[in-house]
Amino acid sequence: MPVLLITPPALEPVLLAEAKAHLRIDSGDDDDYLAAMITAARMQVETAIRRVLIDQTWRVWRDDWPGDGRLTLPVAPVRSIAEIVVYDADGRPETLPPAAWTLDAASVPARLVFTTPPPARLRRMNGLEIDLVAGYGPSGIDVPQPLRLAIMILVARWYENREGYAYGVVPSSIADAFEALVAPHRIRRLT
Known part of the structure; x- marks a missing residue:
């Protein structure tokens, strides 16, 4: 990933x-x-x-939709999801609404659970793009x-x-x- x-x-x-x-x-x-x-x-x-x-934004790509609809995120600690974009087989992007997924930020590593069915087909590489904010917070305190x-x-x-x-x-x-x-x-x- x-x-x-x-x-x-x-x-x-x-x-x-x-x-x-x-x-x-x-x-x-x-x-x-x-x-x-x-x-x-x-x-x-x-x-x-x-x-x-300190809070920073990371982009995570995945080639395929997770089979069970659950995805473990490789950066920690995750504070929020900024955006999730799905690219269809033709490369057209579609931003998933927040109702399409749930973030379990309390788990380490954090988990993302998709609450909608997978798209018909994703592009072959990097069809799922997740932007997340990770860190303990915006300042040293x-x-x-x-x-x-x-x-x-x-x-x-x-x-x-x-x-x-x-x-x-x-x-x-x-x-x-x-x-x-x-x-x-x-x-x-x-x-």
Whole structure:
């Protein structure tokens, strides 16, 4: 099921001023560098927990109509469905009305249940297009505090040790603290 980020988060869950306060930095000399680290740390946390933090819009495609009318959504946590478009065999789009589906956002991962029968024929590829809004909310205060703290810990470690650490890697010296903060929020794979 292909997935594409349509609208990225409008802001980061940790503001530059918060990160600077955490690091006890008064000057603005490294503001751009710190902002880049905040973004990288957010992405690291999102990867670790398999959830997005700040509201963002994603597009999910599916080639066929789900056989039982139920579809598990691959982005979490889902807050709302913006639009569902069905493309017929000739590529003509039809937007499904909200009465045609029900979102179970309480489940993780979220589920979409179609309450109408499937169309006669979908186009061969990407015949079902779902735009959804995922995230804990539109601002950092909506994000669980332990996840915000995990971001600040990563930023502090990367800032203090600019050499020898790559973005996307949790340094072993803080791995236990990072894991303790993110573990309760992680979506685990069932295999």
